[in-house]
Amino acid sequence: MRQLQHVDIAVIGAGPAGLAAAAAARSAGAAVIIIERDDRAGGILNQCIHDGFGLQRFDCALTGGEYAHIDELACRDAGVELLTDTYVSSIERTESGFALHTMTTGLISVITAAAVILAMGCRERTAGAISLPGTRPAGIYTAGTAQRLTNMQNIMTGSRFLIIGSGDIGLIMARRVTLEGGSVAAVTEIQPYPGGLDRNIRQCLTDFSIPLYLETGIVEILGTDRVTGALIAPVGRDGLLDTTRSTHIPCDTILLSVGLIPENELTRSLDAVMDPVTGGPAVDEHLMTSVPGLFACGNVLQVHDVVDLVSQEAAHAGTCAAAYLRGERAEKRKTITLQAGEGIRYVLPQSMSAQGSTLLSCRVRKPMEDVTIQIRSGSELIYRQQLPYVQPSEMIQIPLDLSETAADTSVEVHCVRT
Amino acid sequence: MCEHEVTEIMTCIICPNSCRIEVQYDPQDRKISRISFARCPKGVQWVEQEILHPMRTVCTSVRVLGGRDPLVSVRTSVPVPKDVIEKLMRFISTLQVEAPCHIGDLICRDPLGIEVDLIATREVTCRDAQFTKAGR
Ligand SMILES: Cc1cc2nc3c(=O)[nH]c(=O)nc-3n(C[C@H](O)[C@H](O)[C@H](O)COP(=O)(O)OP(=O)(O)OC[C@H]3O[C@@H](n4cnc5c(N)ncnc54)[C@H](O)[C@@H]3O)c2cc1C
Ligand code: SF4
Numbered sequence: 001m002r003q004l005q006h007v008d009i010a011v012i013g014a015g016p017a018g019l020a021a022a023a024a025a026r027s028a029g030a031a032v033i034i035i036e037r038d039d040r041a042g043g044i045l046n047q048c049i050h051d052g053f054g055l056q057r058f059d060c061a062l063t064g065g066e067y068a069h070i071d072e073l074a075c076r077d078a079g080v081e082l083l084t085d086t087y088v089s090s091i092e093r094t095e096s097g098f099a100l101h102t103m104t105t106g107l108i109s110v111i112t113a114a115a116v117i118l119a120m121g122c123r124e125r126t127a128g129a130i131s132l133p134g135t136r137p138a139g140i141y142t143a144g145t146a147q148r149l150t151n152m153q154n155i156m157t158g159s160r161f162l163i164i165g166s167g168d169i170g171l172i173m174a175r176r177v178t179l180e181g182g183s184v185a186a187v188t189e190i191q192p193y194p195g196g197l198d199r200n201i202r203q204c205l206t207d208f209s210i211p212l213y214l215e216t217g218i219v220e221i222l223g224t225d226r227v228t229g230a231l232i233a234p235v236g237r238d239g240l241l242d243t244t245r246s247t248h249i250p251c252d253t254i255l256l257s258v259g260l261i262p263e264n265e266l267t268r269s270l271d272a273v274m275d276p277v278t279g280g281p282a283v284d285e286h287l288m289t290s291v292p293g294l295f296a297c298g299n300v301l302q303v304h305d306v307v308d309l310v311s312q313e314a315a316h317a318g319t320c321a322a323a324y325l326r327g328e329r330a331e332k333r334k335t336i337t338l339q340a341g342e343g344i345r346y347v348l349p350q351s352m353s354a355q356g357s358t359l360l361s362c363r364v365r366k367p368m369e370d371v372t373i374q375i376r377s378g379s380e381l382i383y384r385q386q387l388p389y390v391q392p393s394e395m396i397q398i399p400l401d402l403s404e405t406a407a408d409t410s411v412e413v414h415c416v417r418t
Numbered sequence: 419m420c421e422h423e424v425t426e427i428m429t430c431i432i433c434p435n436s437c438r439i440e441v442q443y444d445p446q447d448r449k450i451s452r453i454s455f456a457r458c459p460k461g462v463q464w465v466e467q468e469i470l471h472p473m474r475t476v477c478t479s480v481r482v483l484g485g486r487d488p489l490v491s492v493r494t495s496v497p498v499p500k501d502v503i504e505k506l507m508r509f510i511s512t513l514q515v516e517a518p519c520h521i522g523d524l525i526c527r528d529p530l531g532i533e534v535d536l537i538a539t540r541e542v543t544c545r546d547a548q549f550t551k552a553g554r
Contacts, residue, residue: 049491049539050477055433063477063539065491069521151479154488179478179507198429198436203474207500388455389438 007033007081009321010100010113012088012266015043016307017298017314018119019071024318025117026078030325033111034080035102037087041075042068043121044299045307047148050172052199056308067307091116091266097293115321118267118281118289118296119314122260122303124169132164132256134221134230143169143257147176156180158253162230163187164218168196168305168393170257175204184208185249188216188232193367195259197305197393217241227254262300270294275350277340278302282350284335285358286320287313295321302348302361305393309361316359336402336411341376343368343415345392357401362413367391370418375400378409386418422446428468430461441465473497477539478510480525485517485542492525495535502530510536517544 009025011018014036026032040046045053048064055061058070075082086104093099097114124142132140141149141157147169149155159182163170166189174184187205192215194201205212219231219241229250236242262279272281273290280301281289288295297310297317304310334354338347340362347362364371368390375383375398382405383398390396402411422444430437439461442452448469456462467473475497479489498506509529513536519525523538 046540049479049493051475051493052431061475063491063493065540066521069541151491152487152489154479154481179476179503181507181511198438199431202429203431207474394436 004110004112005033006112007031008113008325009033009115009117009318010035010098010111011117011119011318012091012100013043013119013121013298013300014038014041014072014082014084015119015121015298016045016068016071016310017121017300017317018043018117019068019075020311020314021117021119021295021297021318021321022080023071023074023078024315025322026075026080026318028319028322030322032080033113034075034082035086035088035100035111036082036084039085041072041082041084044144047144047151048172049151050176053307056306057311064307071311088266091270093270093291114325115293115295117314117317117321118264118294118300119298120263120266120300122262122299124256125259125261126256132218132221134218135224137221137223137225137227139223139227139253140221141253141255143167143173143255146253146255147173150176150180156182157255158182158227158251160185160251161253161255162232162249162251163255163257165189165256165258166194166196166201166212166214167257167259168200170255171196171200171204173255173257174210175208178208178210184210185251186211186213186232188213188218190215190217190235193391195257195393198391219243219246221254222248227252230254260299260303262303264300267294267296267300275346275348277346278348283348285349285352285356286324287317287349288320288324293321293324295324302346302395305395309395309397312359313361336377336405336409339410339412341374341412341414343371344413347413352402354405355403357399357403360398360400360413362396362398363392363394364390364396364415365392368415368417371415372418373398374414374416375411376414377402377405377411380405382411390415423451428465430456430464432460432464437461439465441469443469472500474500474503476503476506478507480510480536481514482519482542483514483516484545485519486545487540487542490515490517490519490525490538490542491540492536493539495537498530498532498534502532506530517542 008030011022011034045064045068051061053062053067090101100111146157161184215235222229233241233246295317297314439456443450477493479491519538519542526536
């Protein structure tokens with residue numbers, strides 16, 4: 001059976017990004033529907049039973065579930081329609097906007113919308129994605145899958161763990177399995193610095209005396225039916241693993257926490273311009289992609305480590321999508337491109353209109369002390385801020401106002417030693 | 419600076435700003451002589467507490483009977499001293515509650531006698547409610 005429904009704005013994904021975007025668009029007057037494939041709203045937050053969410057927004061440390069619940073209630077109160085158990089399988093452009101093909105157990109329907117906000121989040125990189133050497137016995141999970149099994153389904157994935165990669169999910173899981181009576185032999189990280197936030201290193205590893213081996217990689221995973229251990233080795237001078245110094249770590253379970261990939265199949269199918277560094281679409285200061293009427297926010301746009309910033313970004317996308325529908329778009333002004341300069345890995349948004357203003361996000365390439373973030377337009381310095389310490393795991397956000405800037409320049413962000 | 423004093427960089431875990439606070443203290447008598455680089459007073463308080471008597475909010479889950487999920491996530495109502503966490507976790511592993519559970523529900527009153535309750539942090543509806551929804 002095919003059903004047809006029309007809305008002003010369709011939001012794909014009911015994680016914190018989708019919820020905040022929908023609430024903002026609704027309060028700006030648009031008729032909004034959120035489409036979520038899971039059986040409930042909340043996204044990744046449902047499996048995050050630890051606290052530390054909402055410190056900036058609510059000034060208290062909520063758990064993931066508590067944080068999502070606040071936004072879900074706000075959406076319901078505002079009159080946002082929430083469609084769960086529904087998967088958006090494809091999307092296409094139409095004359096009046098977009099058509100979304102959805103699937104709900106046995107039911108295929110089409111939802112048309114004048115504008116779409118992408119909020120599909122990320123998925124985890126897997127063993128295949130990092131070409132893990134050795135056999136493929138049972139007992140290898142991504143950290144997020146293990147988190148879901150442990151926290152939602154009461155399934156403990158093993159008893160003695162090795163965690164590969166020091167991303168936040170891996171760190172949080174190190175504490176989780178320890179609290180549940182398991183033990184963590186070590187966390188290994190190929191980079192010279194940890195991938196996760198310092199606060200998670202402290203409260204998840206240091207608190208439980210779990211060793212973190214930096215510049216260490218996996219030589220081989222051992223075991224035929226089930227993991228029995230792994231050989232790990234430090235990175236040598238030539239940048240390759242020094243197998244002469246390898247150590248055997250006995251364990252029955254390996255968790256991978258080696259990064260997240262924005263889930264952008266739908267975005268690509270619309271031929272939106274992508275940013276190869278963020279893995280998400282390129283956007284302007286309204287968080288609109290190169291496809292008119294298509295907006296993006298949250299982890300599908302850039303991987304976030306702090307949910308408060310996700311909500312803030314998403315609310316902006318919602319407000320801008322509603323303004324787009326009302327036709328409130330600045331007359332076509334010249335576009336300024338924003339570029340990552342020295343020491344900076346990426347800048348978002350990737351472009352903005354001349355005279356516009358934005359909250360710019362960026363990440364540095366490597367940890368550095370005593371730096372200055374400089375924003376240059378041609379040879380002119382338009383912004384500078386000194387920071388005592390920066391690291392790739394922490395996003396830097398800067399309010400940027402280009403109203404005084406000449407229209408025909410490109411803007412570059414640099415991070416240099418002070 | 420007296421003989422036993424050490425300087426340690428402690429990353430503040432109160433908020434995601436993760437300030438790298440430098441603290442000078444004597445580990446023997448736990449006397450703090452200097453705290454620098456905290457971006458707000460909460461960080462200073464945190465470092466003092468972290469050295470004198472560290473506390474943590476414990477977040478975990480409890481088995482649920484008759485719910486659409488087998489577990490309800492819970493947390494301690496306030497942070498507890500780090501050294502009681504193990505005892506608390508052992509107690510929690512024996513607990514079982516019945517659905518429904520709502521965010522903020524009292525799951526267990528003061529299990530350790532230190533004025534700390536266990537509070538639900540997830541909505542768990544009854545399994546029956548799930549059937550009605552599916553049959554809708
Ligand atoms: C383990 C972990 C720990 C974290 N800890 C903290 C912390 O302590 N403090 C903090 O502030 N932040 C933390 N974060 C960061 C923050 O929680 C995330 O950045 C945030 O949840 C991202 O929100 P999102 O809405 O973009 O994505 P998600 O939460 O992933 O939501 C995306 C939603 O889209 C749905 N979806 C995807 N594709 C489709 C489709 N085709 N059709 C329908 N639905 C679809 C998914 O089912 C999902 O519900 C943590 C993140 C993780 C993973
Ligand atoms: S010192 Fe203040 S600002 Fe810095 S991390 Fe701690 S609570 Fe946050």
